[in-house]
Amino acid sequence: MNSMITIMTLVLALATIVVALVSIRTKQLPVAILAAGLVGLFASVLFIILAAPDVAMTQAAIGSGLTTFLFFFVLGRVRGMGKNDAEEGEFD
Amino acid sequence: MIKRLIVLLLMLVLGTIFWQLLSAYQPDTELNLTGRYYADHTADDLGAANVVTAIIVTYRGLDTLGEVTVLFLSAAIVGLVLASGRQGEKQRQQLTPVGELLTIGMRLLVPLFMLLGVYIFVNGHLTPGGGFQGGAVIASGVLLTLLVDPVKHFSHRLIAIIESLSGFFYVSLGAMGLLLAGGFLDNRILPLGELGHLFSAGAIPLIYSLIGLKVGAEFSSMLIDFSETEAP
Numbered sequence: 001m002n003s004m005i006t007i008m009t010l011v012l013a014l015a016t017i018v019v020a021l022v023s024i025r026t027k028q029l030p031v032a033i034l035a036a037g038l039v040g041l042f043a044s045v046l047f048i049i050l051a052a053p054d055v056a057m058t059q060a061a062i063g064s065g066l067t068t069f070l071f072f073f074v075l076g077r078v079r080g081m082g083k084n085d086a087e088e089g090e091f092d
Numbered sequence: 093m094i095k096r097l098i099v100l101l102l103m104l105v106l107g108t109i110f111w112q113l114l115s116a117y118q119p120d121t122e123l124n125l126t127g128r129y130y131a132d133h134t135a136d137d138l139g140a141a142n143v144v145t146a147i148i149v150t151y152r153g154l155d156t157l158g159e160v161t162v163l164f165l166s167a168a169i170v171g172l173v174l175a176s177g178r179q180g181e182k183q184r185q186q187l188t189p190v191g192e193l194l195t196i197g198m199r200l201l202v203p204l205f206m207l208l209g210v211y212i213f214v215n216g217h218l219t220p221g222g223g224f225q226g227g228a229v230i231a232s233g234v235l236l237t238l239l240v241d242p243v244k245h246f247s248h249r250l251i252a253i254i255e256s257l258s259g260f261f262y263v264s265l266g267a268m269g270l271l272l273a274g275g276f277l278d279n280r281i282l283p284l285g286e287l288g289h290l291f292s293a294g295a296i297p298l299i300y301s302l303i304g305l306k307v308g309a310e311f312s313s314m315l316i317d318f319s320e321t322e323a324p
Contacts, residue, residue, distance in 0.1 A: 053220035058228070070315070073238075
């Protein structure tokens with residue numbers, strides 16, 4: 001039982017690092033945002049394994065839920081701006 | 093080249109520090125003095141089944157008041173900065189309609205989100221979670237509504253009233269602890285009740301519900317401010 005928890009922790013920690021690297025290195029912004037959200041989700045599972053469900057809930061709700069949504073929201077805004085700029089450029 | 097060398101050197105130093113921390117790490121076999129006090133006395137003194145909640149709301153209640161204040165400050169600053177770019181009536185035709193899946197899903201999920209958020213903060217003294225988590229869940233319900241209908245009008249006045257009233261009553265309950273019980277934010281102003289029941293732990297459920305409402309209102313007002321701001 002104990003060794004299984006250790007293995008799970010190691011796998012989760014490795015996955016967190018991999019996903020964080022993906023989030024930094026990728027060129028596509030939606031993938032980067034999703035990967036950043038996944039980092040938070042893995043972290044919250046780690047918190048549950050470490051017997052801290054309160055922290056895990058905060059991490060899941062804010063770290064991987066609200067922040068991801070907010071980033072997408074802003075991304076949509078910024079993209080819209082980019083489109084408008086391009087259209088204005090065409091008219092010029 | 094030099095830049096890379098400096099980065100490498102920095103990582104090496106950090107690695108050494110962390111390695112030393114890790115190699116000297118020994119897990120505690122028992123709780124330390126403060127932790128043991130909390131674990132032993134929470135159920136008898138405060139009547140809260142969730143020790144974490146008892147620490148957050150009562151033992152370290154002043155810190156929580158500070159956290160709520162910081163959150164309020166950031167929400168106020170977001171509102172202040174974005175107020176200049178607030179738009180009047182945005183034309184509905186400009187927006188591309190969101191899919192049917194999202195619309196129906198929103199109608200189904202938002203009441204459940206709200207219910208879950210309220211459940212989390214009302215049961216903060218019994219189960220994991222509390223005001224901050226519940227408030228964040230409520231705010232995600234608001235966010236889902238905004239994703240479906242970005243021009244939906246939310247009453248800023250209502251949110252402001254909820255936010256200020258819960259802040260006011262939170263501090264008032266704290267001050268009542270000063271008068272009626274052991275100190276500021278003491279939960280024993282109300283009967284402690286039976287351990288593990290919904291109406292127990294004195295003022296903790298009340299205080300955590302107020303925190304939940306306040307945090308939910310603050311997050312929601314921030315999200316609505318973001319949504320209502322005109323793209324420059």
